[in-house]
Amino acid sequence: MKIFKLPDLGEGLQEAEIVKWHVAAGDEVKTDQPMVSVETAKAVVDIPAPYTGKIVKLYGKPGDIAHIGAPLVAFEGEAGAADAGTVVGKVEVGQKVVAEAPAAPSPATAGIKATPAVRALARKLNVDLAMVTPTGADGLITAADVQRAARILAEIGPIELMRGVRRAMAQNMELATAEVASATIMDDADIDSWPADTNTMMRLIRALVTGCRAEPSLNAWYDSEKIGRWVLKKVDIGIAVDTPDGLLVPVLRDCGGRKPDELKRALAKLVADARARKVPPEELRANTITLSNYGSIAGRYASPVVLPPTVAILGAGRISKQVVVANDKPAVHRLLPLSLTFDHRAVTGGEAGRFLNAVIADLQRPG
Numbered sequence: 001m002k003i004f005k006l007p008d009l010g011e012g013l014q015e016a017e018i019v020k021w022h023v024a025a026g027d028e029v030k031t032d033q034p035m036v037s038v039e040t041a042k043a044v045v046d047i048p049a050p051y052t053g054k055i056v057k058l059y060g061k062p063g064d065i066a067h068i069g070a071p072l073v074a075f076e077g078e079a080g081a082a083d084a085g086t087v088v089g090k091v092e093v094g095q096k097v098v099a100e101a102p103a104a105p106s107p108a109t110a111g112i113k114a115t116p117a118v119r120a121l122a123r124k125l126n127v128d129l130a131m132v133t134p135t136g137a138d139g140l141i142t143a144a145d146v147q148r149a150a151r152i153l154a155e156i157g158p159i160e161l162m163r164g165v166r167r168a169m170a171q172n173m174e175l176a177t178a179e180v181a182s183a184t185i186m187d188d189a190d191i192d193s194w195p196a197d198t199n200t201m202m203r204l205i206r207a208l209v210t211g212c213r214a215e216p217s218l219n220a221w222y223d224s225e226k227i228g229r230w231v232l233k234k235v236d237i238g239i240a241v242d243t244p245d246g247l248l249v250p251v252l253r254d255c256g257g258r259k260p261d262e263l264k265r266a267l268a269k270l271v272a273d274a275r276a277r278k279v280p281p282e283e284l285r286a287n288t289i290t291l292s293n294y295g296s297i298a299g300r301y302a303s304p305v306v307l308p309p310t311v312a313i314l315g316a317g318r319i320s321k322q323v324v325v326a327n328d329k330p331a332v333h334r335l336l337p338l339s340l341t342f343d344h345r346a347v348t349g350g351e352a353g354r355f356l357n358a359v360i361a362d363l364q365r366p367g
Contacts, residue, residue, distance in 0.1 A: 002075040004050055006038075006066045015067045016040045017163055018060050023073075027055050035073060038066065039164055051075070063163070114141040125150040165246035176305045179224060181344040184303045185352055189363035190324065192333035198367075200336075201293060202264055204316055207362040208291055209235050209256040211314075214358035215351050219288045221309035222346040229311070229346045238287030238310070239267070241274040242297065248274045249307075251287040295319060300337040311346040314359065315339040336363060 006016065016038035023035050029049040036047050036058075057074040060066055112129050113136075114122070121143055122129050132149045134141040162170050176182075194203070212219040212235050220231045235256045238249040250270045255263060273279045289311075292304050295318035304315040317337030324333045338359065342352045 001056055002053070003071050004073045004075065005069050006072045007047070008068055015065050016045070017167075018062050018064050018066055019044060020062055021058055022046075023049075023055055023058075025055055025057055029053065029055060047072070049073075112141065113139050118143050118146055122146045127153065165243070165248060169246045172307050173305060176307050179308055180306045182303070182306060182341055183344045183349070183352070184339055184341045185349075185356060186301045186337065186339045187356055187360060188322075188335040188337050189360045190333050191319070191336050191363060193364070193366040194334070195367060199264065200296075200316070200319070201267060202260065203363060204291060204293060204314070205237060205252070205255055205263065205267070206260075207359045208237060208289065208314055210362040211355040211359040212289065213256070215355035217347055217351050218312040218342060218355045220311050220346060221288070222311050222343055223309065224345070227345075232288045234288065236286065236288045238290040239270060239274075240290060240292035240294070241271055243275050243277070245277065248279065248284070249287065249290060250274045250279045250283050251285070253283075289313070292316070295337065302339045304339060304341045306341050306343050308343075311343040312352070312355070313341050315341070 017040075019037040019039050021036050023029055023033075029035065030052045031050070032048045034046045035049050035055075038045055038047060053075040055073060056076055059071045059073065066072060113134065114129055118141055119129065122132070125146060127146050127149050129141060129146075132141050132145050135145055136142045161167075189207075191198075191203075216231050216233075217229075219235055220229045222229045234254050237252045237255050239252055241248045241250060250273070252263065252267055252270055258266070270279065270283070287310060290304070290307070290313040292302075292313060292315045294302060294304075295316050298318060300317040300320070302315045302317065304313040306313050315338070317339065319334055319336050321332050322335045323330055324335070325331070326333065338356065340352055340356050340359075
């Protein structure tokens with residue numbers, strides 16, 4: 001029997017979720033015939049048959065997570081023969097895409113106090129000790145603590161595993177929390193001089209480019225292993241897009257070198273494609289800085305999350321009318337709250353402040 005293993009899908013991806021089998025045990029298949037669709041952290045990929053033959057067994061069902069090098073399909077053949085997982089045919093990438101996600105770090109269990117017997121009980125009851133509130137002396141988790149957690153979990157029902165975009169988002173956030181030294185500064189832009197038909201996103205994009213020109217160090221990638229950075233000339237903005245499936249961050253390329261009308265059309269297409277899950281995988285990676293207009297939904301200020309290797313993200317809050325001092329007199333103006341999170345390993349507070357000042361100055365221009 002020949003075993004075909006999940007092949008290396010490229011770019012550091014270590015796993016894929018089985019979406020749909022196109023074949024069944026007993027089927028005769030031909031080389032390059034699509035066998036299964038799998039969803040990675042980048043796209044839905046159709047994996048073809050590596051050769052002509054009869055399928056004996058399928059490993060996994062839709063919804064299962066398969067790891068690179070794990071058995072995927074068994075074919076009739078000589079006993080003991082095995083396939084290394086090389087794709088003979090062409091791997092077709094579908095139009096359904098998800099957010100890019102580096103491999104997440106393993107959860108830390110150091111510091112959890114429990115006896116071997118209690119740990120064995122937790123494994124038996126399928127309880128994660130990190131979720132258990134300890135009541136023993138000095139933070140020791142007792143058997144009663146584990147049993148209480150097991151009862152609670154039994155009452156609320158089975159866990160809802162995160163798939164696709166949400167799984168990638170969770171991995172991204174875990175990576176960012178584990179690695180980035182985050183700091184956030186906040187301020188307001190007085191936009192009372194804006195014309196009534198002003199496009200907020202386009203003004204934010206222009207202001208972000210202005211900020212990058214004033215302080216290029218925020219338009220950069222940081223390498224934590226080499227403790228170095230690349231300051232980038234082209235401004236490729238990752239646009240955070242809320243979708244029913246989770247957060248996607250497609251990239252608007254060369255925002256400083258394109259005309260406003262061209263950028264406006266490209267932005268509208270990018271957002272529409274993201275919500276329809278039709279963004280090409282190459283447009284979900286390699287942004288140089290990120291923009292989140294969360295204020296279009298709710299919230300004034302926030303602490304947006306910087307995702308490595310980028311070093312900064314600008315968040316725009318909900319526009320509201322506030323009482324301000326204008327010409328030494330009280331006046332009601334429209335204010336746009338801004339929150340800038342930066343990676344303090346690569347960016348100083350002074351650089352972040354000057355960047356935000358440049359963004360605000362551009363936003364406060366009438367047009």
